[in-house]
Amino acid sequence: MQYPISIAEMAARYRRCAVASIYDTLDKMGLPNQCLSLSIKPLTYEMRVAGPAFTVRGAREPRVGEELPQSKKFANWDIFKAMFPGCVVVINAEKEDQTGHWGEMMSYTARQHGATGVVIDGGIRDLTGLLRIPDWPVFVRYTTPIESAKRWRAEDFMIPIFMSGTLTRLVRVDPGDWIVGDADGVIVIPQDIAYETLLKVEEVERKEEGTRRDLAAGVPVEEVFARYGRM
Numbered sequence: 001m002q003y004p005i006s007i008a009e010m011a012a013r014y015r016r017c018a019v020a021s022i023y024d025t026l027d028k029m030g031l032p033n034q035c036l037s038l039s040i041k042p043l044t045y046e047m048r049v050a051g052p053a054f055t056v057r058g059a060r061e062p063r064v065g066e067e068l069p070q071s072k073k074f075a076n077w078d079i080f081k082a083m084f085p086g087c088v089v090v091i092n093a094e095k096e097d098q099t100g101h102w103g104e105m106m107s108y109t110a111r112q113h114g115a116t117g118v119v120i121d122g123g124i125r126d127l128t129g130l131l132r133i134p135d136w137p138v139f140v141r142y143t144t145p146i147e148s149a150k151r152w153r154a155e156d157f158m159i160p161i162f163m164s165g166t167l168t169r170l171v172r173v174d175p176g177d178w179i180v181g182d183a184d185g186v187i188v189i190p191q192d193i194a195y196e197t198l199l200k201v202e203e204v205e206r207k208e209e210g211t212r213r214d215l216a217a218g219v220p221v222e223e224v225f226a227r228y229g230r231m
């Protein structure tokens with residue numbers, strides 16, 4: 001989808017906004033159920049992610065090698081070649097909750113092809129290695145040493161998927177929807193309102209900064225609330 005600004009600028013501006021402010025904005029716009037499960041957390045609290053979704057759907061799979069039907073969509077590492085600058089890899093592991101659905105080497109490869117982070121409704125391996133990758137935010141449910149081969153595999157990519165939600169059981173993510181995450185959680189913003197939402201959130205952030213500044217300076221709370229309408 002085309003926006004008035006580049007994906008890189010839009011992502012940088014979203015990363016400067018608190019996910020709590022994004023939630024409040026979407027709530028007022030009639031979209032209160034866009035928060036992913038609160039169990040999906042960043043590996044470190046300072047990690048922030050923002051960008052259009054590159055969606056991946058997976059499933060439990062015990063077959064390997066010659067037993068395994070090969071999808072043409074995954075020939076020649078095509079999943080990585082399909083990634084685009086600024087995208088965020090978003091993986092639905094379909095409730096498989098023991099194995100690592102992503103790891104260090106996949107992260108390096110995805111970053112080579114333009115990805116800027118990963119959000120997984122599942123697990124990762126190689127925690128220490130992932131933390132060594134500069135500017136690579138990872139949001140995930142858990143870490144594990146268990147290999148996914150013989151247990152789980154990616155089935156398809158750049159299709160609509162569901163991720164576990166907080167206020168609803170599931171949240172739909174379409175390819176290109178905006179994903180923004182910080183230490184509070186991860187929000188899904190429908191792509192057709194992503195720029196409009198950004199402008200509204202930035203106004204909320206300006207009010208937040210004024211509120212913070214005035215309270216820190218000792219301005220009475222009644223005056224601050226009357227001035228900014230937020231607390």
